[in-house]
Amino acid sequence: MGYSSDxxxxxxxxxxxxxxxDSIAETMDLYGVTxxxxxxxxxxxxxxxxxxxxxxxxxxxxxxxxxxxxxKLQEFNxxxxxxxxxxxxxxxxxxxxxxxxxxxxxxxxxxxxxKVNLHSIKEAQDILLRIIxxxxxxxxxxxxAQEVWHIMENSKAYYKWLNKLVEKIETxxxxxxxxxxxxxxxxx
Amino acid sequence: MGYSSDxxxxxxxxxxxxxxxDSIAETMDLYGVTxxxxxxxxxxxxxxxxxxxxxxxxxxxxxxxxxxxxxKLQEFNxxxxxxxxxxxxxxxxxxxxxxxxxxxxxxxxxxxxxKVNLHSIKEAQDILLRIIxxxxxxxxxxxxAQEVWHIMENSKAYYKWLNKLVEKIETxxxxxxxxxxxxxxxxx
DNA sequence: CCAAACGTTAAAAAATTTCTTAACATATTA
DNA sequence: TAATATGTTAAGAAATTTTTTAACGTTTGG
Numbered sequence: 136m137g138y139s140s141d142x143x144x145x146x147x148x149x150x151x152x153x154x155x156x157d158s159i160a161e162t163m164d165l166y167g168v169t170x171x172x173x174x175x176x177x178x179x180x181x182x183x184x185x186x187x188x189x190x191x192x193x194x195x196x197x198x199x200x201x202x203x204x205x206x207k208l209q210e211f212n213x214x215x216x217x218x219x220x221x222x223x224x225x226x227x228x229x230x231x232x233x234x235x236x237x238x239x240x241x242x243x244x245x246x247x248x249x250k251v252n253l254h255s256i257k258e259a260q261d262i263l264l265r266i267i268x269x270x271x272x273x274x275x276x277x278x279x280a281q282e283v284w285h286i287m288e289n290s291k292a293y294y295k296w297l298n299k300l301v302e303k304i305e306t307x308x309x310x311x312x313x314x315x316x317x318x319x320x321x322x323x
Numbered sequence: 324m325g326y327s328s329d330x331x332x333x334x335x336x337x338x339x340x341x342x343x344x345d346s347i348a349e350t351m352d353l354y355g356v357t358x359x360x361x362x363x364x365x366x367x368x369x370x371x372x373x374x375x376x377x378x379x380x381x382x383x384x385x386x387x388x389x390x391x392x393x394x395k396l397q398e399f400n401x402x403x404x405x406x407x408x409x410x411x412x413x414x415x416x417x418x419x420x421x422x423x424x425x426x427x428x429x430x431x432x433x434x435x436x437x438k439v440n441l442h443s444i445k446e447a448q449d450i451l452l453r454i455i456x457x458x459x460x461x462x463x464x465x466x467x468a469q470e471v472w473h474i475m476e477n478s479k480a481y482y483k484w485l486n487k488l489v490e491k492i493e494t495x496x497x498x499x500x501x502x503x504x505x506x507x508x509x510x511x
Numbered sequence: 512c513c514a515a516a517c518g519t520t521a522a523a524a525a526a527t528t529t530c531t532t533a534a535c536a537t538a539t540t541a
Numbered sequence: 542t543a544a545t546a547t548g549t550t551a552a553g554a555a556a557t558t559t560t561t562t563a564a565c566g567t568t569t570g571g
Binding site for chain 3 (some may be wrong): 186187188198199202203206221227282
């Protein structure tokens, strides 16, 4: 009894998962993560911890693809290795707290942005200063150099703010400033 | 007098700009914007308003590339059309307030993320609920459906928080919560 | 200590994306 | 109104990225 119902239900269940996994993949695509890595993350998010072979089977892709996909997700700090008792194969688990995902993903990028750009600005401003202080350079060029110098100088405030934002997120202070809404009652 | 100095100075100045433009392009690459669009933005940021032909010449690329590049940047709300007096050609200007850039760029993505995912979750949860309430489905499958339902339910809080964050940024409240550091004195 | 399993790396193939050339539509000016 | 300038679209070419197959080293279990 209910055997055929189970078959249909299984199909529905998988379909429901697919909808959300695709949605997660599309979202990650927005931020420059490839769709397949996004699908991988989404799948692990809903299925729980998985081995490379389980991923391969689920996504219908090759094992090296899974391996490199997982590696990329690990770079973003949203997937970690785990152990499954008695199992020989390595398993991996997706960060399933999206707040933590947000934190790990964006702070890493913003930190890098601030660092890289502040460094470039320093380098560029040094060059510009040498032009500005060189008496053999025409006033027109000096003025242009000064303009560019100022544009760069002004942008520093942004990168410094970005670093502050990163800190507020890493310490969790951000959730004092912008609280997470309390959970609603379950409907089930 | 100083003519050869000017030539060298011009070269230095351009080099200084390039360093920062490259840096900006690399940063935008981090967020999934192509390097050429990033370079385009960075160039406009330092050079001021430009026509498509000026971009073409500066970047050494074709005009249609410039056209599509600008269009993409407009989608991200970081480039706008402007008018240059007496000029027939259309000019474009890059958002040169990085705080505004940040706001325009990320709130758009986060808004989309929240909308797309909340919609998918609704759709998926409807399907899952039908399984859960179907008496012909085996308890094992029901339980799995319920587990997945809960995972999805829990994630809603994140998307709601994301919408709050977007609002705080759009209204500028975020800068009350995380103030921009006061500018330092000029060194020139 | 041998054999099989596992995961990664390397090279080749496939797919996608980006860019260019060419054609087109629209608008401007003479 | 004709001729030219401007920007976009479309189709093809080029380049890059992603994926797979194959080979390799390492580990584990018999």
